[in-house]
Amino acid sequence: MSGSICLRCLARPAVSTLEQSSLRISAQATAAFSTSAPLEANPVKKKGAVVVKPGRGANASFSKQGKIRKGQAGGRTGKPPGEGERKAIRKRVVLSNTNAVEVQGLDNLSATNIHDAAIEGHVMGLSNEVIDALRATEAFKPTQGWSLFRRPATLVRKETAEVARLMKDVESKKTSVRRVIYGERGSGKSVLALQAKAMALLKGWIIVHIPEAKELILGHTSYAPSNEPGIYNQPHFAAAMLGQIAKANHSVLSKLRLSKQHDLSIPVQSNISLDRFAMMGAQDPDIASEIYNALWSELTAPSQSGEGLKRPPVIFTIDSIAHVMRDSAYMNPDVEPIHAHDLAIVNHFFKLLSGKETLSNGGIVLATDSGSNRPGVPGFDHAVALNAALAQKKDAPQWDPWVKVDQRTIDILNGVDVWQIKGLSREEARSIMEYYAKSGMLRQTVNDNLVGEKWTLSGGGIIGELEKGTVKTRI
Structure with a gap:
């Protein structure tokens, strides 16, 4: 009896089928959250498995993406651009295309044919002397199509003939012309100012040009208070301008000499040529501002009898004027x-533009607006629209009282002529397209149908759009 009882006590207790299944479920549920050593260990690699190294095989390009080599920022290779190198590339101007055909019978603008009515509506070339002088003042722009043709040439449009007539009046009456040129983007405003400077060079005038007004207000050049209260000099910019003036007008300034005694911080030879005088300021920014002022007093001094004392007219131009109509x-x-x-x-330019300072020997002051890269200046836009309405004897535009106005901008343009540049006529468009064809850049036959089509698609002869639709479509 006792033996059987002991055997029953040591035997495994009987468990029902339902209890066995519940135990298996609970074991499986707790196994998923187990942190035992076998689950944390790395899986054992199977023998014979092929491991593809990164950078090899079909997925090489994907494995290299985002990988930075040690010691190289961003994985960049090669030499970084030097100081000013990218700006030089951005401003680089090419004036010749050796692959273009030389246009036979292309005459140059000259002092004898400027006022000839026969050249109106024709394309005229520019001589090497004029090209060098214009390049010195940075009158050519990289966005213009000079690099498409064998050598620089320009269309004498009706506005060009108008500028030639104004120059003739200036020389005969010793008057000053003050104008702001505006119009659509690509309408030829900057090229018209370039044509004015080219004709001025041929007539023996002094040319002064500020190629980009934005460069004056960006704050990337030195500045210091001047002797005039509230006015600030820009010594390095003044030195650069003096260098451009001396180089572009060397043939004229080298024949002129000082006529006044100037209170300068350095001794200056009394009969020094204006060319050398300008170069003194170009080489030393510390004295550039005072020499700039003295040079202008010499250029605007009344002509006198004597060698080197006769003063020619002056043309002063600035591009993208809207940039200097606001805070710097x-x-x-x-x-x-x-x-x-x-x-x-x-400040000096606006004194000339507004008429507060006069050009004693006559001259032209031109300010061109820009259709691209232009800031919004409501006061300037309103002043231009107001002056245009007064010139055309129309109702003056109403000022929006909710828009902040810069009264200085409106006052500076009070009484200044404004000149809107529009598209070419169909005859002028045909002339420039024939020049494109003779240069080998336009492969189509220039007829009435093609001229009418391109003239319409270019917005009524906007020369920039006409150039894009004819010679730039294949590039």
Whole structure:
């Protein structure tokens, strides 16, 4: 009896089928959250498995993406661009295309044919001397199509003939012409100013040009207070301008000499030529501003009898004028932005444009607006629209009272002529297209149908759009 009882006590207790299944479920549920050593260990690699190394095989390109080599920022290879190299490439101007055909019978603009009515509506070339002078003042722009043709040439449009007539009046009456040129993007405003400077060079005038007004207000050049209260000099920019003036007008300035005694910080020879005088300021920014002012007093002095004392007319142009109709990036001692009109060179230009300073020997002051890369300046737009309405004897536009106005901008343009440049006529469009065809850049036959089609598609003869639709479509 006792033996049987002991055997029953040591035997495994009987478990029902339902209880066995519940135990298996609970074991499986707890196994998923187990942190035992076998589950944390790395899986054992199977023998014979092929491991593809990164950078080899079909997925090489994907494995290299985002990989940075040690010691190289961003994986960049090669030499980084030098100081000013990218700006030089951006501003690089090419004036010749050796693959273009030389246009036979292309005459150059000259002092004898400027006022000839027969050249109106024709394409005229530019001589090497004129090209060198215009290049010195950076009158050519990279966005213009000079690099498509064998050598620089330009269309004498009706506006060009108007500028030639104005120059004739200036020489005969010793008057000054003050104008702001505006119009659609690509309508030829900058090229018209270039044509004016080219004709001025041929007539023996002095040319002064600011190629990009934006460069004056960006705050990337030196500045300092001047002797005039509230006006700030830009010594390095003034030195660069003096260098451009001396180089572009060397043939004229080398024949002129000083006629006044100037209170300068350095001794200057009394009969020095104006060419050498300008180069003194170009080589030393510390004295550039005072030499710039002295040079202008010499250029605007009345002509006198004697060798080197006869003063020619002057043409002063600036491009993208809207940029200097607002505050600049410079700061005054009170940490407030300096208005562009308080910068010495800008202030001097606007004195000439507004008529506060006169050109004693006559001249032309031109300011061209830009259709691209242009800031919004409501005061300038309103002043231009107002002057245009007054010239055409139309109702003056109403000012929006909810828009902040810069009264200085409106006052500076009070009484200044505005000139809207529109598209070419059909005859002028045909002339320029024939020049494209003779250069080998337009492979189609120039007839009435083609001229009408391209003239319409270019927005009524906008020369920039006409050039895009004819010679730039294949590039």
